Amino acid sequence: MSKETIRISGMTCAACAQRVQKAVGKIDGVINASVNFATEKLSVEFDEAAVNIPVIKDAVEQAGYGVIEDSKFNQVTIPIGGMTCAACSQRVEKAIEKLEGVSKVSVNLATEKATVEYDSQVIRLSAIKQCIEKTGYQALELDKNTVDEDKIRKEKEIKTLWTKFIVASVFGLPLLYFAMVPMVSWWPFPIPKALNPMVFPLRFALLQISLVIPIIVAGYKFYTIGFKALIQRSPNMDSLVAIGTSAAILYSIFNTYQIISGNFGAVEGLYYETAGVIIALILLGKSLEAVSKGKTSEAIKKLMGLAPKTAIVIEDGKEIEVPIDEVEIGNVILVKPGDKIPVDGVVLEGTTSVDEAMLTGESMPVDKKTGDKVFAASINKNGMIKFKATKVGSDTALAQIIKLVEDAQGSKAPIAQMADIVSGYFVPIVCSIALLAFLAWLIAGEPLAFAVTIFISVLVIACPCALGLATPTAIMVGTGKGAENGILIKGGEALETTHKINTIVFDKTGTITEGKPEVTDIVPVEGVQSRRLLQIAASGEKGSEHPLGEAIVRGAEKESLEILKVEQFEAIPGHGIEVVIEGIKVLIGNKKLMDDRQISLESLRETSDRLAGEGKTPMYIAMDGNISGIIAVADVVKESSAKAIKKLQEMGIEVAMITGDNRKTAEAIAKQVGIDRVLAEVLPQDKSNEVKKLQGEGKKVCMVGDGINDAPALVQADIGIAIGSGTDVAMESADIVLMRSDLMDVPTAIKLSKSTIRNIKQNLFWAFGYNVAGIPIAAGILHLFGGPLLNPIFAAAAMAFSSVSVVSNALRLKRFKAYK
Amino acid sequence: MIKKLLLSALSITAILSLTACNKLDVVGDQSIKSFDAVVNILGDQVTEDTEFGGWSLASPDGGARFLWSEDYSKTTSNDVQLVVKAQPFIDAGLDVTKLPEGVLVGEDLILGTELGKDALTYSGDATPLSSYEQIVKLYRDNISYHAALDHYGVKLSNGNMFEWAKDMTTNDKDIVFVLNPDIFINAGVDTSKVEGWVFAQVETMDDNGKKITVDKFLKPFELDGQSAEK
Secondary structure (H helix, E strand, O other): OEEEEEEEEOOOOHHHHHHHHHHHHOOOOEEEEEEEOOOOEEEEEEOOOOOOHHHHHHHHHHOOOEEEOOOOEEEEEEEEEOOOOHHHHHHHHHHHHOOOOEEEEEEEOOOOEEEEEEEOOOOOHHHHHHHHHHHOOEEOOOOOOOOOHHHHHHHHHHHHHHHHHHHHHHHHHHHHHHHHOOOOOOOOOOOOHHHOOOOOHHHHHHHHHHHHHHHHHHOHHHHHHHHHHHHOOOOOHHHHHHHHHHHHHHHHHHHHHHHHOOOHHHHHHOOHHHHHHHHHHHHHHHHHHHHHHHHHOHHHHHHHOOOOOEEEEEEOOEEEEEEHHHOOOOOEEEEOOOOEOOOEEEEEEOOEEEEOHHHHOOOOOEEEOOOOEEOOOOEEOOOOEEEEEEEOHHHOHHHHHHHHHHHHHHOOOHHHHHHHHHHHHHHHHHHHHHHHHHHHHHHOOOOHHHHHHHHHHHHHHOOOHHHHHHHHHHHHHHHHHHHHOOEEEOOHHHHHHHOOOOEEEEEHHHHHEOOOOEEEEEEEOOOOOHHHHHHHHHHHHOOOOOHHHHHHHHHHHHOOOOOOOEEEEEEEOOOEEEEEEOOEEEEEEOHHHHHHOOOOOHHHHHHHHHHHHOOOEEEEEEEOOEEEEEEEEEOOEOOOHHHHHHHHHHOOOEEEEEOOOOHHHHHHHHHHHOOOEEEOOOOHHHHHHHHHHHHHOOOOEEEEEOOHHHHHHHHHOOEEEEEOOOOHHHHHHOOEEEOOOOOOHHHHHHHHHHHHHHHHHHHHHHHHHHHHHHHHHHOOHHHHOOOOOOOHHHHHHHHHHHHHHHHHHHHHHHHOOOOO | OHHHHHHHHHHHHHHHHHHHOHHHOHHHHHHHHHHHHHHHHHHHHEEEEOOOOEEEEEOOOOOEEEEEEOOOOOOOOOOEEEEEEOHHHHHOOOOHHHOOOOOEEOOEEEEEEOOOOOOOOOOOOOOHHHHHHHHHHHOHHHEEEEOOOOEEEEEOOOOOEEEEEOOOOOOOOOEEEEEOOHHHHHOOOOHHHOOOOEEEEEEEEOOOOOEEEEEEEEEEEOOOOOOOOO
């Protein structure tokens, strides 16, 4: 099974996206194909044994669209020093050309630069530079300006659209002027006498033809794509524009012929300006749409722009600045104050504080010392550190976040599927309505010109591009905004489901609490020393990853106790551990463990109750089948927990807490943060069952957790939210990942989801509204009751601005404010 | 894209060249044929008017005439004009003292315009049609097409016109004498009482190329003619 993302070009509306999706979806071996119109990407899941990428790309091209190839080759421009003549540049060129992996090289003596296209999988940039040096010249520092291919492509697309719009406007305005002046008596400016339609009708017609030709050339893609789609029985928005404007032009050409034949009254049946202005307006709409669409992905662009371009690597004691692509795992990297950390790693030397706001949204810098992890793109505030690179390239946390956000932005919310289905049927239905309206008016006795006007108006106003943009643009802005606030939403479905949540279950340890509990009480039974009890317990928990175990180990370390050798170790999930130390069989765990092993806790019942009542977790220690004492561990409640829970309750969401801890401890914590419903003493494997039970009550459940043991519950819940400080498994299982440990991000995520879904609904309302209201008006329903007829030009304007208004509405989400 | 721009530039140049070409004057060309048909069907009612220095096309009821010059250098005042009987207007309340100077000449009202001072030359003898062709050739702006009535017309300035059907077989108004009623209304004429003239609102296009609806006195005639179209 393989999953690939392919960039598609030439799609103009949701119907195009549907068409590509259908074309790819029906290939044998393709399991799932999903096209996002807003990002212009096809996500395809396929069986490699049955089908390959070239076949899928062929299918896309067969459907009439383009595939944008991501070049495996990098292009770089290396400034070269020391070249004095053409022979020098020739020499350098030949030398580089011979290198394996170099596909193209061009050395320019005038600019003293070599432009090299190379396969980064085969050769590294440093090798090319070495080759230049070996030839006897200096490979100077690279230009800092790196090329963002996608950005350039988008900018080019916007520029092309604007140019086409300008061409269409330059010719469209005079065309509109000549066509409309006879109609607008209050307009003070005349038509030149030589072009008066009643005196020189053929001149008037030919002038209009000469003005409409460049407009058609500017909008030729509507025809090439639109008619191709029509021939393939899969009409799209371009088909509507192509049919509508072609009808106008053909009717006008017919009337021009009539003028030539002496029927000068046909001068009143010229609609060249309708076709011209429709194309100009749609080009304007497309240009504005392209600009706005670019803004919807600004968040991801911001993230991409965060990584520094170079790193200072320490090699043989020397500081060498290398491009970020050349940093390898294990390299020791120096980061000076104020610089960005180039890749992920572990601090080897030095202390500093690091601003990780761009990754976590947390504004307070985090202190870093030897052994601490640092992340690419975070800013080293004050100290100088050396760290070892542990993750580079696409493995860094930043790259992972970018991929996660990109994937989310490319995914579809269930609400989008509905819009897709509708837009798939929309165009053929609109064509039918246009034809029916045309025939109906003709049969009703209206002149051909009237029926043609109706036909054009219906086709032009009903373009479904606003429908196709309604959901993806809102999801792009919504997920992008989430990422800016340290909330990574993994997909459109998660974003949509989150707004329906009515119950939230919080894991206690590490989620509501800091997850770094401390030993608070050591209560040995008679005959056992406190220090001995702590030493035995800490020795047993030494290898434990459980926060309570870690607390006991830290407690022993504080007391400078020697950790004893563990002879046997067995973890009993949800209960504790069983170990053998110095030949003593030791049980460390909760009450359940002791009960299972029939160890009486009677002598400690009172103490245990008291500790639990104080919100402390009593850990029982038994040696050779007898209870030896309790070590109480307490976790600190996070500063934001109570506030976040209150906010959620204000939002009408029921909040519950789930924990493996005993009921009393759990209830004490729950009381502190204001939670009424407590699911205590729940074994890890049962957490998902508890979630299931809540779902059985008809609730939409969100689980918030951080540990490996939370993963099944995160998956079971309708929405799983993992705390960023938690484990990778939890983050992989979750639908939403919070980069910070601040629980206020939970209500923020829900608020963001609600805002996004509201925005999508508004977009859909407007997109449908334009069409639902526009089609009957364009079909002449008002005219039936003595009202006005919709001019096709106004239909085109309405259609063009429907897309712009939908994208603009989605951009309003950028003003979203997180709860503080 | 460059190819497409080049192609469209060539097309535009070709079309604009055509636009400038006189051969594209379909209205002018066709109007000559229609005018010829009208002249032919009127027969004796189209005569030479030596006093005026041109040709006279009289209405079947004799109440109006359209005159056009044979040589603009010789006609003294108007090169094209309408001459209509004043009596029906006087009967409808016209105060002749309120008419602009030169309009009332004897028992007639004369309304027309000077086209130019050109000394016209003809390949053979001047005929009513060849003199009309000179108007088309030299003063084409004075020839128009009236879509609402499917008429050609000679503009006589101030909204006065002589119009004739493009195709007499399909039109019930084969020739129409058209007067701007303003000067008559200002001189006290009751527009509903002018015998032989119809007061009506007509949709037309002004000199600025704008569609307008104006009041006119019309004297239309059906000549039972034949089509001018070949």
